[in-house]
Amino acid sequence: MxxxxxxxxxxxxxxxxxxxxxxxxxxxxxxxxxxxxxxxxxxxxxxxxxxxxxxxxxxxxxxxxxxxxxxxxxxxxVPVRQHGGVFLQELWARMRDIPAGSPVAYAELATLAGRPLAARTAGQACQTNAIGLFVPDHRVRRNDGSLGGYRWGVEVKAKLLETEANWP
Incomplete structure (x- = not known):
């Protein structure tokens, strides 16, 4: 292919x-x-x-x-495809539902995916996400509200969040 x-x-x-x-x-x-x-x-x-x-x-x-x-x-x-188990797929799908300008914590993402005690796995889903922007892991923060990491740099994550927060 x-x-x-x-x-x-x-x-x-x-x-x-x-x-x-x-x-x-x-x-x-x-x-x-x-x-x-x-x-x-x-x-x-x-x-x-x-x-x-x-x-x-x-x-x-x-x-x-x-x-x-x-x-x-x-x-x-936009259709996306990445390799991962059933729960990772669910977490990535729920990331796509997070509204721009309304970031959530790892624990909130885990709850949205039906497993409220799986905040660490939610963090893993962000860390392994290969499809930035289309699977918006930049909209997920640490449970303490800090930005956490981002494959493309924390500075980029902060700018993406700031941009989305300023949309009408």
């Missing part, structure tokens, strides 16, 4: 998305080196045999542009 990738300049740095032949997002994030920082995140069972550079990924690129313009709905609707 041949996949595609595209990079857009954003106020937070270059944003790259990698999609499969059907346009399903397999990895995405803020990086200048997708070969090193994105492609290894794709599980072998999902990985394309080859990834070609494209200027535009259709609905995926449009969703990123919409998010940058203050409309997060298209990004939440």
């Amino acid at each position: 041949i996949g595609s990738r595209s990079t857009l300049d954003t106020p937070f740095g270059p944003f790259t998305a990698v999609v499969d032949a059907d346009g399903v997002v397999l990895a995405a994030g803020w990086t200048t080196d997708p070969d090193v920082r994105l492609l290894p995140l794709i599980h072998a069972s999902l990985a394309p045999d080859e990834v070609v550079e494209r200027a535009d990924l259709g609905a995926v690129t449009a969703a990123v542009r919409s998010w940058l313009a203050g409309d997060p709905a298209p990004a939440a609707a």
